[in-house]
Amino acid sequence: MAAADRPAPDGVPSEAPQSSPTGPGEDPPRPLAEETLRRARASLSSLVSEDAAQLPSLNVIADAIRLELATHGRVAILYVKLSRYGKLERIFGWRVVTDILDAVGRNLREMVGSSLRKLDVIADFTLSDNAFVVVLSRPRSRETIAPDDLAAVTRRVYERLQAMLLNDLASGVYDRVHPSVGAATINADETLTFEQTLEQGVGRAMEAAERQAVVYDDELEATLAESIDNHELEPLFQPIVDTTHRAVIGYHATTRGPFYSPLRLPDVLADVARRSALLGLFGIEAREVAVAAATGLLPEELLFLECSTVELPNAAILALSEFYSLNNTLVPQHVVFEVPAADLSHNTVSTLRILANVHEMGFLISVGGLGAEFTALELVAEAHPDFIKLDPTVIAGAVADPTLIDVVQLLVRFGDRVDAQLIAPGIVDLEQLTALSRVGVEIFSGEFVAHADTRLPQVSFKRLGL
Numbered sequence: 001m002a003a004a005d006r007p008a009p010d011g012v013p014s015e016a017p018q019s020s021p022t023g024p025g026e027d028p029p030r031p032l033a034e035e036t037l038r039r040a041r042a043s044l045s046s047l048v049s050e051d052a053a054q055l056p057s058l059n060v061i062a063d064a065i066r067l068e069l070a071t072h073g074r075v076a077i078l079y080v081k082l083s084r085y086g087k088l089e090r091i092f093g094w095r096v097v098t099d100i101l102d103a104v105g106r107n108l109r110e111m112v113g114s115s116l117r118k119l120d121v122i123a124d125f126t127l128s129d130n131a132f133v134v135v136l137s138r139p140r141s142r143e144t145i146a147p148d149d150l151a152a153v154t155r156r157v158y159e160r161l162q163a164m165l166l167n168d169l170a171s172g173v174y175d176r177v178h179p180s181v182g183a184a185t186i187n188a189d190e191t192l193t194f195e196q197t198l199e200q201g202v203g204r205a206m207e208a209a210e211r212q213a214v215v216y217d218d219e220l221e222a223t224l225a226e227s228i229d230n231h232e233l234e235p236l237f238q239p240i241v242d243t244t245h246r247a248v249i250g251y252h253a254t255t256r257g258p259f260y261s262p263l264r265l266p267d268v269l270a271d272v273a274r275r276s277a278l279l280g281l282f283g284i285e286a287r288e289v290a291v292a293a294a295t296g297l298l299p300e301e302l303l304f305l306e307c308s309t310v311e312l313p314n315a316a317i318l319a320l321s322e323f324y325s326l327n328n329t330l331v332p333q334h335v336v337f338e339v340p341a342a343d344l345s346h347n348t349v350s351t352l353r354i355l356a357n358v359h360e361m362g363f364l365i366s367v368g369g370l371g372a373e374f375t376a377l378e379l380v381a382e383a384h385p386d387f388i389k390l391d392p393t394v395i396a397g398a399v400a401d402p403t404l405i406d407v408v409q410l411l412v413r414f415g416d417r418v419d420a421q422l423i424a425p426g427i428v429d430l431e432q433l434t435a436l437s438r439v440g441v442e443i444f445s446g447e448f449v450a451h452a453d454t455r456l457p458q459v460s461f462k463r464l465g466l
Helices: 034-045 058-072 088-092 096-110 147-167 194-229 266-275 279-293 312-326 341-345 348-360 374-383 392-398 402-417 430-438
Strands: 074-084 121-127 131-136 177-187 234-242 247-256 302-306 335-340 364-370 387-390 421-424
Touching (some): 058 131, 058 194, 074 096, 096 131, 147 177, 194 279, 234 279, 302 364, 392 402
Antiparallel strands (some): 074 131, 234 247
């Protein structure tokens, strides 16, 4: 369903917003929590200004607000926040966030005189690299902004940004980036300094946007819960090949959710699960459907299953007791639990002990995300993994960036030193495969090798030029 056809979430105000400081004849708003004020203060102090999008700096926006307060005693602002889901940079490259912020900035400016005919944008800027504040001028017909006008503008901005994410950017961005828009009015207050007044206004608009974001997160979590209860999760398999020996060494399993939701994308599904209290249930269901569907797995082939270190103890015990009953070709020595490199730095001693115990049970270990987590290399060595995986962002840029090729070469030597086989996932073309092969990478997976499928895909080594 297109963005324009989707109803706005309940968090988008359809009537007068209640987040503004007290004006004539209005009830006083509830006090802002100290944590909200702290985050508003931090956002204002970490302002990113004068960037590639040529957004005004804080002094410009502050002067605009100060002038409106001095002249009319009141000014309205919008707070636009972008929440991110899934592996955005790993799929679209590390510059994608800058591209999205630039596109949002352009759209906000383009709305002047059209979508925002009643309330023109007079300035905007970015905060904490994923949020915008937009200052609105007063309507030409009166000196104050009516709450219903402000609510209508909030809705129009939300709908415009949804349409932009769907239609103007790369396919797949829409389901991985969600805008939230909150509004507030700021009144002149002689009892507060201007800085305090600004913090209060940004804090109230921020709260309104976050309420909308919570609604969206709750919808995703509810969809996840239904998918688990109704057994709607479906496995996808990608082959992992050794190009030197022209052999499939195993398959990496991911999971997708219902086709009608953003959870159909495996990275978004996994990200939503990690953010929720359903991680344990999701992990059990996802691994079970993958194991049951991996029919045709040869005795020498491995099954790679993603797993956070938090889940790993329970996952390994369940694997010992249940995997063989689901698929009698699987024994622990052919199951590889893949954990993120970033997990190793949390509760390090306990995590390393868990990995050692899982190894003792007979399972293999893979550590993913190498290249993005250089600080974890010492811990990776101590974890004694059987496999290590390059971070897809390193692979995506390696062809054009000689520095990243040097990084890969370093990690090839690191893999040899710790006696772990290096895997390059996410290969999309022959140029990437060739460039990495030249520096010693021998094991690959990705869409170029074979498209992910619900059954174990076949690999044509002839098509790969091997």
